[in-house]
Amino acid sequence: AQSVSQHNHHVILSEAASLELGCNYSYGGTVNLFWYVQYPGQHLQLLLKYFSGDPLVKGIKGFEAEFIKSKFSFNLRKPSVQWSDTAEYFCAVWGGTSYGKLTFGQGTILTVHP
């Protein structure tokens, strides 16, 4: 069975700091990869996705992620965080199941201090 591991449970940064959230998955076949974000009081929203092609994908609000197949990783990055990025971030993987169910990591809470 596939699984997803997010390295950090809680990350605390100051505004303008750079961000990298780790995500590793265990599945050897074709994968589609997603990062979702959940702002306080809001529902899960798609931040970015990788299906194929360029392994460096750009999402909304200045976020990007790099798919490194050899490392089974899909780390999320942002060069300069803002207070409004405070949220919980979830990495998710579709790995070979017929109907697209997602396997999520446990989530990383990001707190950005102004």
Place this chain on the structure above:
Amino acid sequence: DTGVSQDPRHKITKRGQNVTFRCDPISEHNRLYWYRQTLGQGPEFLTYFQNEAQLEKSRLLSDRFSAERPKGSFSTLEIQRTEQGDSAMYLCASSNGLAGLSYEQYFGPGTRLTVT
């Protein structure tokens, strides 16, 4: 608003009671998913519909759980004889999709169930 909607948003029930949740997906989406999320964890897949057919169920979905999507539009998730361990956020998501392919899923706000 044309997003995924769920009702109710919060439900408090006593142990042993039955509860039913409703999900209305984005109207043109043929796939509908139910997930469960507990504190400190990511969403866990429960079950999936393509149109009105329930095509996959997780082992998390015990016999007390049943889901339907009778006309391929809205879906209901019923929990019978609730237990305290059922307390969680129940999330619904929808997407379009062809067999064998994955598409991005759009999530609703969830129904928070508390079993006392």
